[in-house]
Amino acid sequence: MAEAHAPTAHAQHAPQGFIRKYIFSLDHKVIGKQYYFLALFSVFVGLLLSILMRWHLVWPDAHIPLLDKLSPVGAPGGLMTPEYYLSLMTMHGTIMIFFVLTTAPQSGFGNYFLPIQIGAEDMAFPRLNMLSFWVTLAALLTLLSSFFVSDGPPLAGWTAYPPLSAVGSVSGPGEGLGQDLWVISIALFCVGALLGALNFIATTLELRTRGMKLMRLPLTCWAWFITAIVGLLSFAVLFAAGVLLLLDRVGGTSFFVPAGLIVSDKILSNHSGGSPLLYQHLFWFFGHPEVYIAILPGMGITSHILSCFSRKPIFGYRAMTYSLMAIGFLSFTVWGHHMFVSGMSPYTAFAFSVMTMAIGVPSAIKTFNWLGTLWGGRLRLTTAMLFSIGFVSLFVSGGLSGLFLAQPPVDVNLHATYFVVGHFHLVMGVAAIFAMFGGTFYWFPKMFGRMMNETLGKIHFWLTFVGVYAIFMPMHYLGVEGNVRRYSTFIDDFMQPLLPVHKFMSIWAFIVGGAQLIFIFNLFWSMFKGEKAGINPWESTSLEWTVPSPPPHDNFAGKIPVVYHGPYEYGVPGAEKDYIMQDSPEVVAESH
Amino acid sequence: MALAVALVVTLITLISVGIFVAKVYWFPVDISTHGAAMDHQFLLTLIICGVIFVAAQLGLAYFVWRYRDKGDGRKATYSHGNNKLEATWTIAAAIVFIGLNFLGYNIWAKMHFTGAAPGALKIQVQAQQFAFYFRYPGPDGEFGPTHLEKVDDAIGNFFGLDRAHDQASKDDIVTATLGIPVNRPVELILRSQDVEHSFFVRELRMQQDIVPGMEIPIHFTATEEALKHNGGRYEIVCTQLCGLGHYKMRAFLQVMTEQDYEKWLQTQAAAQ
Numbered sequence: 048m049a050e051a052h053a054p055t056a057h058a059q060h061a062p063q064g065f066i067r068k069y070i071f072s073l074d075h076k077v078i079g080k081q082y083y084f085l086a087l088f089s090v091f092v093g094l095l096l097s098i099l100m101r102w103h104l105v106w107p108d109a110h111i112p113l114l115d116k117l118s119p120v121g122a123p124g125g126l127m128t129p130e131y132y133l134s135l136m137t138m139h140g141t142i143m144i145f146f147v148l149t150t151a152p153q154s155g156f157g158n159y160f161l162p163i164q165i166g167a168e169d170m171a172f173p174r175l176n177m178l179s180f181w182v183t184l185a186a187l188l189t190l191l192s193s194f195f196v197s198d199g200p201p202l203a204g205w206t207a208y209p210p211l212s213a214v215g216s217v218s219g220p221g222e223g224l225g226q227d228l229w230v231i232s233i234a235l236f237c238v239g240a241l242l243g244a245l246n247f248i249a250t251t252l253e254l255r256t257r258g259m260k261l262m263r264l265p266l267t268c269w270a271w272f273i274t275a276i277v278g279l280l281s282f283a284v285l286f287a288a289g290v291l292l293l294l295d296r297v298g299g300t301s302f303f304v305p306a307g308l309i310v311s312d313k314i315l316s317n318h319s320g321g322s323p324l325l326y327q328h329l330f331w332f333f334g335h336p337e338v339y340i341a342i343l344p345g346m347g348i349t350s351h352i353l354s355c356f357s358r359k360p361i362f363g364y365r366a367m368t369y370s371l372m373a374i375g376f377l378s379f380t381v382w383g384h385h386m387f388v389s390g391m392s393p394y395t396a397f398a399f400s401v402m403t404m405a406i407g408v409p410s411a412i413k414t415f416n417w418l419g420t421l422w423g424g425r426l427r428l429t430t431a432m433l434f435s436i437g438f439v440s441l442f443v444s445g446g447l448s449g450l451f452l453a454q455p456p457v458d459v460n461l462h463a464t465y466f467v468v469g470h471f472h473l474v475m476g477v478a479a480i481f482a483m484f485g486g487t488f489y490w491f492p493k494m495f496g497r498m499m500n501e502t503l504g505k506i507h508f509w510l511t512f513v514g515v516y517a518i519f520m521p522m523h524y525l526g527v528e529g530n531v532r533r534y535s536t537f538i539d540d541f542m543q544p545l546l547p548v549h550k551f552m553s554i555w556a557f558i559v560g561g562a563q564l565i566f567i568f569n570l571f572w573s574m575f576k577g578e579k580a581g582i583n584p585w586e587s588t589s590l591e592w593t594v595p596s597p598p599p600h601d602n603f604a605g606k607i608p609v610v611y612h613g614p615y616e617y618g619v620p621g622a623e624k625d626y627i628m629q630d631s632p633e634v635v636a637e638s639h
Numbered sequence: 640m641a642l643a644v645a646l647v648v649t650l651i652t653l654i655s656v657g658i659f660v661a662k663v664y665w666f667p668v669d670i671s672t673h674g675a676a677m678d679h680q681f682l683l684t685l686i687i688c689g690v691i692f693v694a695a696q697l698g699l700a701y702f703v704w705r706y707r708d709k710g711d712g713r714k715a716t717y718s719h720g721n722n723k724l725e726a727t728w729t730i731a732a733a734i735v736f737i738g739l740n741f742l743g744y745n746i747w748a749k750m751h752f753t754g755a756a757p758g759a760l761k762i763q764v765q766a767q768q769f770a771f772y773f774r775y776p777g778p779d780g781e782f783g784p785t786h787l788e789k790v791d792d793a794i795g796n797f798f799g800l801d802r803a804h805d806q807a808s809k810d811d812i813v814t815a816t817l818g819i820p821v822n823r824p825v826e827l828i829l830r831s832q833d834v835e836h837s838f839f840v841r842e843l844r845m846q847q848d849i850v851p852g853m854e855i856p857i858h859f860t861a862t863e864e865a866l867k868h869n870g871g872r873y874e875i876v877c878t879q880l881c882g883l884g885h886y887k888m889r890a891f892l893q894v895m896t897e898q899d900y901e902k903w904l905q906t907q908a909a910a911q
Contacts, residue, residue, distance in 0.1 A: 130883035204880045210851055211834040211882060218834055219768070219882040305852025307787055310768070310833040314787050323835060323850050357706070363720035366729075388837065390850045393751030397744065404736040411732040412725070414695060419724070421702040423716030428640045428707065436703060440648055443695045444655075447688040450736065456677050456746035457684055459846050460666065463837065463878035505640070509647075516651050524664035529841035531878050534886035539874050541667065541841065548664075618715035625714070 059168060061600035071181075073173035074600060078180050079159030080494065085184060086151035087570075089142050090480075091563070092191075096139040098560045101553040103127045105546070107536055121199055130220045132535035133202035137221075138190070140205030141229065144337065145236050146187050148475065151483050152344035153278070154183070154243055157271040159494065161247065163591040164265050166256025166608040166630075168601040171249035179242035186235035189228050198223035204533065206334070209303035209326050210310075213295040214318070217310050230293045237286035240278050247275035256590075258610035262368070263629070265589045265614040266361060269368050270347025273375040277336045277343070280379065285333035288326060295321065302326075327389055331382035339378040341475045342442075343371060345482030346413060349438045351614075352485050353417055355587045356432035357424030358625055360615040363416045370409035370416075377406040387455045388462050396455045403453035410446055414439065425618070429585070430504030434485035437512045438478050444516075445474025448523060463533070466526020469519045477515045484508070484566070491570075492584050496596045497577030503569040507562055514559035518552050525549075588628050589614050641707035648700040656689055667841050670865035670873070670894065673750060674844035680743045687739060755826035755858035760819065763828045765797060766836035766849045769884035771875060772797040775812040775904065783808025790832070797832075812908050817875060818893045820900035821861050829855045837879035840892055842868075848879050865894035 062068050072078060102111055110125030121131030158176065162169055170176045193200040202221035203212040207229065216223035251272040255264075264272075291302040299317060303326040306319030354361040361367060383391065383399030417439045426432065448470040452458050461467065484507075491499045530537070530545050537546065583592040590608055591598070608630045616627040622635045658664065669678060706715075755761075763774040763782060776782050783805040790799035800808040819825050829838055831851040838857075839846040842865070847857050865871055877888035895903060 128883070129886060133880070133883065133885070202880075202883065208835050208880070211880070214834075221883075308833055308851055309787060309790050312792065321852070323852065357715060358708075359715040360717065360719045362718070363725050366720065366725045388846050389848045390853055390855045393747065396751075397747060400740055401737060404740045405733070407736045408729060408732045411736075412729055415728045416720070416725075418695070418698050418702060419720065421699070421706060423718065424702075424706045425708045425713060425715040426641065426703060426706050428644070428703075433640075433644070436644060436699065440651075440696060440699055443692065443699075447692050450688055450739070451681065451684050454680065454684065454740055454743045456743045456750070457681050459750075460677060460681070460841070460844055462846055463839070509643075513647065513651075516655075520651075520655050524658060527666055528664050529667065529839075531839070531876055533880045536886050538887055539876055539889060541874060545664075618717045620714075620717055 059601035059605070071177060073169070073177055075158050075162050075170045075173065075176060076494075076598065076602075078176050079155055079157070081180050082150055082158055082183070083155035085180075085187060086147050086155055086483075089146035089150070089187065091567075093139050093142040093147060094560055094563060096135045096142070098556060099127070100132060100135050100139065101556040103132055103535065104537070105550045105553045118194070118199070120197075127535070129535040130202055131199065133204075133533070134200040134221050134225070136533060137201050137204050137207075137229075138194070141190060141233075143476065144205055144341070145233070146183075146190075148341035148479050149240065149278075149337070150183065152348065152479060152486070153247075153271060153274050153340065154180070156267075156348065156483075156486050156490065157247060157274075157344060160490065160591055161250060161268055161271050162254065163594065163598060163602050164268050164589050165251065165254060165259050166590050166603065166610065167250065167254035168603065170246050171253055172246050175242050175246050179239045179246065182235055182242070183239035186232045186239060189235060190232035193225040193228040193232075196224045196228065198225050201226040201229040206330060207292070208330075209292065209295065209321075209323050210305075210308060213292060213304050214308070214310055214315060215296060217313055217315070219311070227293070227296060230289050230296065234286055234289040234293070237282045237289065240282040241286070244275040244279040244282070247271055248279065251275075256608050256610060262365070263610055263613050265347075266350040266364070266367055266371075267344070267347040267589075269371055270343045273371050274340050274343045277375050277378060278340050281333040281336035281340070284329055288329035288333070291329075292326065324386075324389060324391055327386055328382070328391075331385045332379070334385065335382040336378040338471070338475050339374055341479045343374065345438060345479040346371070348482045348486045348489075349417065349435045350413075350420075351589070352431050352435040352489050353420045353439075354615045354617060355489075355585055356427045356429055356435070357420050358427070358617045359420060359424040360613075360617060361416070362419030362422070363412075364613065364615065366412055367416055370412040373409040374406060377402060377409070381406055384453055384458070387458045393455075400453055400455055404450070407446070407450060407453070410442075414443055414446070429488065430499070430501055430508055431485045431488035431585075433505065433508045433512075434481045434488065437508065438481040438485060441473050441478040441481060441515070444520070445470055445472070445478060449474060460529070461526050463531060464526035465522040465530045465532055468532050469522030469526065472519045472522070473515070477519065484511075487570070489585065490591075491573065492580030493591055493596045493598070495574050495577070496580055497573055497575075498580050498584060499573040499577060500569050503565055507565040507569065510562035510565075511559055514555050514562065517555040518559065521548050521552055586624075586626055588612070588616055588626050590629055593628060593630055641704045645700040645704035648696055648703075652693055652696040652700075656693060659685060659689065668864060668868050669844060670842045670861050670868075671844050672860045672862055673746065676746045677844050680746060683742065684739060687735060750857075755856065756824040759824035759826040759858060761826050761828065762817065762819070763798070763830065764817070764838060764849070765830055765832060766838070766877065766888075767797070767832040768834065768882050769877070769888035770815070771817070771838070771877075771888070771890035773814045773817045773890075774798055775814070775907075776807075777810025777812055777908065779807060779810055781807040783811050810908070812904065812911060814907050816891050816893050818895060818900060818903050818907070819861060820897045821863060821865055821871075821894050823897070824858060824860045826856055826858045829857065834881050835879045836877045836881050836888070839876050839878040840873055842873045843892070846878060861894045866896065871895060
């Protein structure tokens with residue numbers, strides 16, 4: 048296959064005009080950077096929102112500087128209203144999940160490095176690639192514009208359950224134009240994600256260079272490939288759910304709204320026959336695979352970095368690829384575990400529960416194999432490596448709390464509490480972010496031709512690593528106490544003794560938030576002032592480390608790389624160096 | 640650096656587990672007949688996850704320290720893995736995870752696969768932005784029909800009853816507190832007037848979403864334990880995001896002796 052479809056050799060020159068070179072670029076590397084910076088901007092917006100929320104939760108009477116300028120209605124005099132809190136929470140979740148976790152690891156790094164790692168000169172469909180970025184940007188701008196509408200941003204959460212999200216402003220502030228914009232933004236995002244997924248699948252299958260057999264793909268490429276398949280199958284369903292929700296809101300339909308509702312003392316006579324649970328099924332049919340869309344690329348990146356800096360082949364390459372496939376497949380069979388207490392049939396709850404426990408098995412295989420990779424290695428503790436080690440630690444912690452939530456009789460008492468918030472932030476939020484940090488430190492030299500500062504990187508790592516545990520581990524304890532999530536203020540008697548824990552978490556949230564400025568400084572400072580990077584500063588084996596930093600417009604300057612080895616030939620006995628590049632014709636008896 | 644990673648990961652692990660072991664934060668008292676089995680399943684999961692957590696984190700910490708590059712020219716072990724080990728931990732993980740799940744099967748089945756005991760006290764629960772109301776069928780044991788157009792919060796007709804015309808509605812008792820007798824099976828019928836809500840009482844080990852357009856039955860029995868704490872009074876909170884007042888949507892569950900319950904119900908009936 049790979050041989051038959053190897054790209055033809057001809058050097059491609061970069062377009063000269065600024066607009067075609069940097070704005071409407073067809074170059075996957077530029078588009079990858081565009082996605083990366085879109086996610087970087089988004090993550091800081093999302094982070095700021097979370098800091099505002101943490102402030103309000105513990106000091107509800109303290110004025111937040113400048114907030115009243117941003118929203119005189121949502122925060123009169125700098126004091127946040129309950130509805131504005133929920134809006135910030137909704138926007139935080141939506142921005143982080145879609146525009147950060149789905150965007151940076153897959154569309155950002157994937158766009159930049161998938162073609163180079165498989166030895167191609169670009170993605171399969173460059174125009175589609177450009178289009179998917181611009182649609183995603185339009186989705187982000189649509190979402191952010193809801194901050195500025197008179198009714199305020201939506202407040203129905205990132206899950207936007209109807210009828211709250213479906214009946215319009217009659218159900219309260221934030222549910223007017225803001226919610227419309229939210230639905231339109233998500234639908235647009237789905238279009239961008241679908242186009243991107245098609246492109247990733249076609250590129251991986253069709254554009255591998257000579258000798259790049261499937262079983263020689265770096266695990267990053269496997270992860271991007273499987274994530275793309277999962278995305279293709281799940282975003283299509285979310286798109287449908289979004290369109291139906293929009294029709295319920297503006298088209299007078301009743302897909303999700305039943306008859307006989309009285310909202311704000313008004314009988315809603317224009318709706319009948321809809322099912323709120325139908326929406327939940329559609330949403331989570333996307334929503335659970337989405338968790339893996341966020342984390343699979345991170346798993347690929349972490350595997351890649353751990354092997355490189357352990358100077359040792361990845362432990363169980365085949366098991367790693369099969370477990371990625373198993374996770375991808377099983378991710379479509381577990382959505383009901385979000386709905387154990389939703390009112391769906393309790394019999395199906397048990398089936399979903401068994402499948403959810405089953406998906407823990409490939410996740411466990413990956414963890415064992417990461418530990419197996421470290422075992423017997425010669426660990427170089429660079430910042431990229433530290434973040435990858437952090438990823439493993441966080442993935443274990445957050446993954447294990449999932450075993451509680453996967454069991455209906457245990458979930459009953461933890462559902463909708465901070466236990467869930469702690470769980471998913473650790474396992475898919477922070478772990479995925481750690482993979483992005485790891486990926487940034489690892490690939491920055493290739494992307495920008497300079498090295499990032501390791502000292503600043505390590506300070507940033509330590510503050511973030513300790514900080515995220517200090518924020519998200521206590522949430523598990525709060526959840527066991529029954530502390531309900533999505534409350535703007537804790538007025539219930541039983542929550543009063545828990546407020547000091549919230550203060551502790553908020554203070555750490557401010558520290559971790561501040562620590563990210565170190566990263567930003569390091570990122571931009573290094574772009575211009577960092578030490579010049581060579582072709583292969585980390586002594587890695589994959590193809591991106593065979594081309595100049597940054598790579599030329601067509602990646603391989605018109606040459607066709609030929610691949611002779613698997614991607615993780617480190618520490619091969621008898622080899623000339625400590626590692627064998629994938630395109631090195633060196634023959635060593637023991638290499639695979 | 641390797642030592643620092645090892646120490647910090649170890650410290651985080653020990654503190655995280657220590658707080659659970661010392662039960663610094665724990666479930667509140669259990670006042671239901673089904674709760675003990677749930678708490679047991681939680682504890683069992685905690686022990687299993689705790690062991691895996693400690694083993695994985697300490698393994699990570701140890702490996703980072705043990706296999707750090709000391710600059711002594713030692714080469715890494717060249718190994719692509721071990722199929723036997725791979726198969727062993729796959730099978731072990733599958734047995735532990737799925738087995739654990741099956742152990743909890745009975746608890747769920749008892750809660751959901753059988754209905755309430757015959758003769759259970761039936762109470763309707765209505766959720767709306769941002770309050771809970773409760774309806775008892777009265778001496779005739781029947782809930783009167785509800786009429787959308789009669790719903791009027793201002794005069795306290797939350798359910799839309801037509802007491803003048805509907806015989807079955809005449810003796811219905813509507814309250815703002817959920818009063819129940821101890822040791823008697825109770826069946827709640829959950830319904831919502833507007834958007835999604837949820838019914839959560841920590842001490843009852845009971846959480847169920849309330850979905851507009853559906854009537855969802857749940858059943859439980861409060862034990863004597865309920866009378867021993869907080870004067871039998873427990874918070875019912877909404878756990879499904881329902882709008883700006885979500886955080887303050889709550890009511891109280893009042894567990895009483897059979898006699899106190901009858902007296903309370905009479906007082907409530909008189910106030911209709």
